[in-house]
Amino acid sequence: MTFYTMYNKCQRWREYWKVIKMAATLKQISEEAGVSIRTVNRALKEQTGISDVKRQEILEVAARMGYIPNIAARNLRLRKSNFVGIVTGTNENDIFIRKSHDLQQRLEVHGFFPISGLLQTSPEMVRSMLSEWAGMVDTVVLFAWGEWLPEDVLVSLPQQFIFVDCKQIPRNCGFHQIKIDRSSGIKDAILFLLESGRSRIVRSGNIGDRAEGVEKAFRSFRGESAEKILIETGGSEFEDGYNLGKTLMESKADAVFFDTDRMAFGFLKYAWEKGIRVPDDIAVVGFDDDPWGNYSCPSLSTVAHPIAEMNSRIVELSERRSAAPEAIIFPTRFIKRQSV
Amino acid sequence: MTFYTMYNKCQRWREYWKVIKMAATLKQISEEAGVSIRTVNRALKEQTGISDVKRQEILEVAARMGYIPNIAARNLRLRKSNFVGIVTGTNENDIFIRKSHDLQQRLEVHGFFPISGLLQTSPEMVRSMLSEWAGMVDTVVLFAWGEWLPEDVLVSLPQQFIFVDCKQIPRNCGFHQIKIDRSSGIKDAILFLLESGRSRIVRSGNIGDRAEGVEKAFRSFRGESAEKILIETGGSEFEDGYNLGKTLMESKADAVFFDTDRMAFGFLKYAWEKGIRVPDDIAVVGFDDDPWGNYSCPSLSTVAHPIAEMNSRIVELSERRSAAPEAIIFPTRFIKRQSV
DNA sequence: TTGAAAGCGGTACCAA
DNA sequence: TTGGTACCGCTTTCAA
Numbered sequence: 082m083t084f085y086t087m088y089n090k091c092q093r094w095r096e097y098w099k100v101i102k103m104a105a106t107l108k109q110i111s112e113e114a115g116v117s118i119r120t121v122n123r124a125l126k127e128q129t130g131i132s133d134v135k136r137q138e139i140l141e142v143a144a145r146m147g148y149i150p151n152i153a154a155r156n157l158r159l160r161k162s163n164f165v166g167i168v169t170g171t172n173e174n175d176i177f178i179r180k181s182h183d184l185q186q187r188l189e190v191h192g193f194f195p196i197s198g199l200l201q202t203s204p205e206m207v208r209s210m211l212s213e214w215a216g217m218v219d220t221v222v223l224f225a226w227g228e229w230l231p232e233d234v235l236v237s238l239p240q241q242f243i244f245v246d247c248k249q250i251p252r253n254c255g256f257h258q259i260k261i262d263r264s265s266g267i268k269d270a271i272l273f274l275l276e277s278g279r280s281r282i283v284r285s286g287n288i289g290d291r292a293e294g295v296e297k298a299f300r301s302f303r304g305e306s307a308e309k310i311l312i313e314t315g316g317s318e319f320e321d322g323y324n325l326g327k328t329l330m331e332s333k334a335d336a337v338f339f340d341t342d343r344m345a346f347g348f349l350k351y352a353w354e355k356g357i358r359v360p361d362d363i364a365v366v367g368f369d370d371d372p373w374g375n376y377s378c379p380s381l382s383t384v385a386h387p388i389a390e391m392n393s394r395i396v397e398l399s400e401r402r403s404a405a406p407e408a409i410i411f412p413t414r415f416i417k418r419q420s421v
Numbered sequence: 422m423t424f425y426t427m428y429n430k431c432q433r434w435r436e437y438w439k440v441i442k443m444a445a446t447l448k449q450i451s452e453e454a455g456v457s458i459r460t461v462n463r464a465l466k467e468q469t470g471i472s473d474v475k476r477q478e479i480l481e482v483a484a485r486m487g488y489i490p491n492i493a494a495r496n497l498r499l500r501k502s503n504f505v506g507i508v509t510g511t512n513e514n515d516i517f518i519r520k521s522h523d524l525q526q527r528l529e530v531h532g533f534f535p536i537s538g539l540l541q542t543s544p545e546m547v548r549s550m551l552s553e554w555a556g557m558v559d560t561v562v563l564f565a566w567g568e569w570l571p572e573d574v575l576v577s578l579p580q581q582f583i584f585v586d587c588k589q590i591p592r593n594c595g596f597h598q599i600k601i602d603r604s605s606g607i608k609d610a611i612l613f614l615l616e617s618g619r620s621r622i623v624r625s626g627n628i629g630d631r632a633e634g635v636e637k638a639f640r641s642f643r644g645e646s647a648e649k650i651l652i653e654t655g656g657s658e659f660e661d662g663y664n665l666g667k668t669l670m671e672s673k674a675d676a677v678f679f680d681t682d683r684m685a686f687g688f689l690k691y692a693w694e695k696g697i698r699v700p701d702d703i704a705v706v707g708f709d710d711d712p713w714g715n716y717s718c719p720s721l722s723t724v725a726h727p728i729a730e731m732n733s734r735i736v737e738l739s740e741r742r743s744a745a746p747e748a749i750i751f752p753t754r755f756i757k758r759q760s761v
Numbered sequence: 762t763t764g765a766a767a768g769c770g771g772t773a774c775c776a777a
Numbered sequence: 778t779t780g781g782t783a784c785c786g787c788t789t790t791c792a793a
Contacts, residue, residue: 117779119773195537
């Protein structure tokens, strides 16, 4: 019988909130049971070197008294922790939420819990926030960063740091870094369009880092000549894509890559309303792999972030706490669906 | 000169990651400075009872050695913590994210940091997760819960618990509870519609708890007779509202309340496309106070969640750690904009 | 003005 | 199979 089985059998108090005050300690249990702390410890940890009779006895006492180990004390003694800090920016959008949610789930599988903090406005505040976590948190994952030198702000803080997809961070900054290569998946997408015979390819949106992948695809394509057209917009939301519909069709494009799935969605709606056939009349690709894309008509081809790979790596780093900083780049990948 | 000013001046190491291993302790500093731990403590805490010379000296040493206080140790000693647990469900939507984000910001203002955990699938797992937080977390805010008796799952855990808007939790369960009264804002909205002369009012959606407010408004209205019509849908997303447009207009309604802002948005789009004038032909009210509603054409009237009130109360409870459980209900409120 | 020392709650080495 | 005890790092009382 494990401790918690016993525990649940024994506990039948009524005024539960009164219990908050008393979290029994090993010492109290040892006194109650008339044994040493060490013996209680052995019993609860299911270690060897203790008679079954004593163990049963102690388990009962512990259960009756409502023992819950104090993790702060344990961590202090073991000089480690099962918490991971996550620093995020204040303007979170869908894709970011999916990323951090996935990370949270993976961390929990490995026995870690995320402590979240918002990126403060000044480096001093960031520093003092991270100091507050000293001793509780061995690893801090930063999803956002300011225009500061990491080495100035973070120097001598007792945690390891992992910068995730922070553009401001220089390559060899001395901290772990996880970068996302947006161009790889975009390149594959455009290449697919080119190779399937599309010749007037539009990229539409206003997000700078999307351009590179398109360039790469055109440079490496060895087929008949194809034209590359850029249609910039003011935003990257549904309605931007929708509103672009007219311009797009007037441009005689036969394929379009949108900087976000939401724009692509907007355009799909436009196409549907106007009787434009996708992908027959025009092929459509988005970016972000929003789950909704599976359910559009036709389902939306897109470029997916390496969420799983990225986050498993973060979990690994949290577990190993390896000293040497590494910079890893994960590629995005093209997902072909009905819209191309 | 405070410690951190000095600190930043002194620190100029190159291989930052090597520093992770060494978080100087009070003892190390006291040895280095040739004073007692207590004196170092006084200097760093800017307490009185220490000569200025010694203070300067110690600050310098501490800065040079890279002192960061260990919060685990501090919390252990002070028997308190500056972390607050937040348990959330796995299917988060917009409004939930806004709520928890707001809470996070408020907590940080008061010196707390959120530790997040996902609601586990079994009560045993929930319990063991919360045990993992013992000693680090004094307060746990639960935004989600299962079909379990709180008193069975949580008994004798050393934290205080705050259930937020969990429908399954009975009124007097012995734990803090924060409930949201959805009917109050809805009632005001419908009443406004009735009083401004609307006589065929549709409620559209499939979310059960929205009905009560509508009922209340009709019951308390003492004007000319008005008709209450329900149009149910399969969902509560943009497209559901959009798709309802036709039915809605055929019903000759002159006002409509949607269960979500997203549905209302969808309908506004329909109306815009069809040349239906809002609010002249039909008044529209949504629910959730999504920020986007400010930017629709016309701007969307809606019912707002009591996010600020709710979360300030949670922060207060976290600070006071008052023993007696309280159950508070916060009303939602009607926000009038152009669409009515 | 300074310092010794007793905790906070667990862990684990070393003796008995 | 047991128990005594020295930590982990910090706070604070009390005495010098």
